[in-house]
Amino acid sequence: MDTYLPTIWKVAPGTWTKDALIDFAFNNVPQDIDKFRNSPYWRDRFGDNDPRFQWTQFYETIADKLLDFREDRTALIKGIHEIAARLPETGFKIMQDKFVDGSTRPLEDICPFTAMAIFNRGNSDANRKAIATEFANFLKVDIPVPESFEGIPVVNNQRTWFFAYAKDRKDDDIDKLWRVFAEGITSLDRQGDSDSDAAFVEAFDDALQVWGTKWNLTFGLYWSRPWGYQNLDAISRGYLEKELSISLGKEVPSGTEYLNLLVTLVERFEDENCPVHSFPELSLAAWNDKDNLISDDSDNLEDDFSELVTTVEEYSVESIIRDGCFLDKDQLQDILARFRSKKNLILQGPPGTGKTWLAKRLAFALMGHRNNDHVRVVQFHPNLSYEDFIRGWRPSGDGKLSRCDGPFMQMITAAKNDPENKYVTVIEEVNRGNPAQVFGEMLTLLEADKRNGDCAIELCYSSDGDEPVFIPPNLYVIGTMNIADRSLTIVDFALRRRFAFVNLQPRIGDEWLEWIHEKNGIDKQLLQKIQSNMQKLNKGIAEDNTLGSAFEIGHSFVTPSSEENVEDAGRWFREIVETEIGPLLDEYWFDNAEKAKKSIEQLLEGF
Numbered sequence: 001m002d003t004y005l006p007t008i009w010k011v012a013p014g015t016w017t018k019d020a021l022i023d024f025a026f027n028n029v030p031q032d033i034d035k036f037r038n039s040p041y042w043r044d045r046f047g048d049n050d051p052r053f054q055w056t057q058f059y060e061t062i063a064d065k066l067l068d069f070r071e072d073r074t075a076l077i078k079g080i081h082e083i084a085a086r087l088p089e090t091g092f093k094i095m096q097d098k099f100v101d102g103s104t105r106p107l108e109d110i111c112p113f114t115a116m117a118i119f120n121r122g123n124s125d126a127n128r129k130a131i132a133t134e135f136a137n138f139l140k141v142d143i144p145v146p147e148s149f150e151g152i153p154v155v156n157n158q159r160t161w162f163f164a165y166a167k168d169r170k171d172d173d174i175d176k177l178w179r180v181f182a183e184g185i186t187s188l189d190r191q192g193d194s195d196s197d198a199a200f201v202e203a204f205d206d207a208l209q210v211w212g213t214k215w216n217l218t219f220g221l222y223w224s225r226p227w228g229y230q231n232l233d234a235i236s237r238g239y240l241e242k243e244l245s246i247s248l249g250k251e252v253p254s255g256t257e258y259l260n261l262l263v264t265l266v267e268r269f270e271d272e273n274c275p276v277h278s279f280p281e282l283s284l285a286a287w288n289d290k291d292n293l294i295s296d297d298s299d300n301l302e303d304d305f306s307e308l309v310t311t312v313e314e315y316s317v318e319s320i321i322r323d324g325c326f327l328d329k330d331q332l333q334d335i336l337a338r339f340r341s342k343k344n345l346i347l348q349g350p351p352g353t354g355k356t357w358l359a360k361r362l363a364f365a366l367m368g369h370r371n372n373d374h375v376r377v378v379q380f381h382p383n384l385s386y387e388d389f390i391r392g393w394r395p396s397g398d399g400k401l402s403r404c405d406g407p408f409m410q411m412i413t414a415a416k417n418d419p420e421n422k423y424v425t426v427i428e429e430v431n432r433g434n435p436a437q438v439f440g441e442m443l444t445l446l447e448a449d450k451r452n453g454d455c456a457i458e459l460c461y462s463s464d465g466d467e468p469v470f471i472p473p474n475l476y477v478i479g480t481m482n483i484a485d486r487s488l489t490i491v492d493f494a495l496r497r498r499f500a501f502v503n504l505q506p507r508i509g510d511e512w513l514e515w516i517h518e519k520n521g522i523d524k525q526l527l528q529k530i531q532s533n534m535q536k537l538n539k540g541i542a543e544d545n546t547l548g549s550a551f552e553i554g555h556s557f558v559t560p561s562s563e564e565n566v567e568d569a570g571r572w573f574r575e576i577v578e579t580e581i582g583p584l585l586d587e588y589w590f591d592n593a594e595k596a597k598k599s600i601e602q603l604l605e606g607f
Contacts, residue, residue: 113220151284204255349504352554380433
């Protein structure tokens with residue numbers, strides 16, 4: 001059997017390190033330890049300068065402490081549940097196991113990789129630090145918690161466990177994961193011991209048979225010993241192929257193949273011309289270049305149901321304001337509080353009041369971080385049906401019909417599988433669809449007090465063995481509605497009881513003026529002209545008996561993006577009026593062309 005770190009190395013002369021080893025072994029020449037310590041392969045760990053990757057000591061110590069719980073995990077799982085109860089604001093919740101009889105109760109056993117995953121999920125650095133700190137205190141680890149988690153692989157929030165629910169789990173699955181965890185550490189501690197390597201290979205291959213493990217098994221080994229194992233997340237695999245010409249394909253390597261890969265990488269790291277010289281450096285380099293390593297059409301994530309490497313940015317009410325919202329902090333907090341308690345919210349207002357823009361940012365603030373993977377945006381239209389949105393039968397490639405879940409049912413499934421995190425469905429133009437037709441029985445389940453298994457019902461398109469469905473409490477819905485274009489009057493009656501409604505108005509006040517001036521450098525006097533003219537126009541629209549305040553012109557029309565370079569602000573405003581606001585006013589007063597023309601002229605007065 002090929003083994004990882006061989007007892008006997010072939011050392012051929014040609015580099016100073018190999019020449020020095022030969023001289024030491026055969027010519028009695030003392031080794032220059034300082035030179036070795038500061039060579040590319042060793043300097044990050046043992047060099048004279050402050051070592052990089054100081055986080056590795058914290059992770060290794062956590063792993064060592066976890067080994068103490070291998071034979072009795074009761075105290076470990078109890079401690080983790082207590083951490084979840086103390087830190088609800090981090091999104092980490094008590095892990096719930098599911099059983100064959102349909103019951104749910106707190107998880108009673110855990111593997112070491114899942115334990116380390118509690119602070120290695122897609123979450124903000126602040127939340128990861130908070131969880132890691134509590135976990136370190138529980139394990140009595142006195143090594144400082146890392147300040148940054150750059151380059152450390154994270155598991156997908158939808159699959160943080162390395163094993164299945166109890167209803168699908170085999171009796172020895174968790175024991176297999178403990179074994180590969182322990183054998184991985186032993187194999188490194190006994191470098192060159194073929195028996196230890198063989199035991200690790202066997203444990204690795206057994207662990208790959210556990211449902212819930214795949215490439216993520218290498219994440220866990222990397223967390224436990226970052227200097228000894230390479231994580232093979234998608235971006236690291238991309239880096240290996242792009243920079244080192246090592247292609248791994250779609251299949252997870254066997255234990256033997258994985259150890260041989262490590263030998264190959266160590267040999268490459270020792271070459272001064274190699275772009276990286278250790279496993280942590282490779283992971284960091286890959287992460288720093290992640291945008292170029294995974295393209296939108298890449299298929300290397302196709303089978304990685306256990307992984308998602310993503311940058312998570314903290315997001316709050318203050319973030320919404322920084323992004324360019326002209327509501328004040330108290331108003332936003334009130335809206336967010338109502339969204340959180342009602343679970344269903346509709347933003348309604350005139351055109352251009354930033355409804356969709358705000359909806360997505362309220363979703364991020366609700367979650368506590370910007371994560372597009374947990375937000376699904378759909379748009380309603382008159383022809384949208386239950387089959388499109390919830391579930392229906394569609395033609396398949398073989399000429400038959402297959403049952404397919406629509407976007408809302410997909411979000412229900414995602415949220416159920418990841419109860420520790422919040423998910424949001426954003427529905428644009430919610431008033432353009434027929435709610436009874438589109439939601440069907442889900443219209444009842446939307447109510448906040450029906451978000452539990454006791455209220456589950458069977459869907460129209462169900463098959464034998466399908467469980468009744470309910471909308472989980474961690475799935476939120478936020479819709480937008482243009483009240484100047486209410487195509488279906490029944491919307492308010494169908495949704496009023498299930499949604500909280502928030503009215504948005506044009507915000508062309510001082511906050512708007514200061515934002516545009518700061519972000520786009522437009523002269524304040526010119527902005528004051530725009531502000532005055534727009535306010536006069538909206539006053540006229542609001543007082544018009546045929547229109548009213550629902551038809552006012554929103555601030556989005558006259559708010560360039562922060563990246564937009566407005567060189568000639570006067571020309572920019574005239575173009576907005578001529579191509580966007582003017583045609584809208586022509587529509588408003590289609591039966592009074594003179595009034596529309598006069599309003600446009602007044603809007604352009606001074607430009």
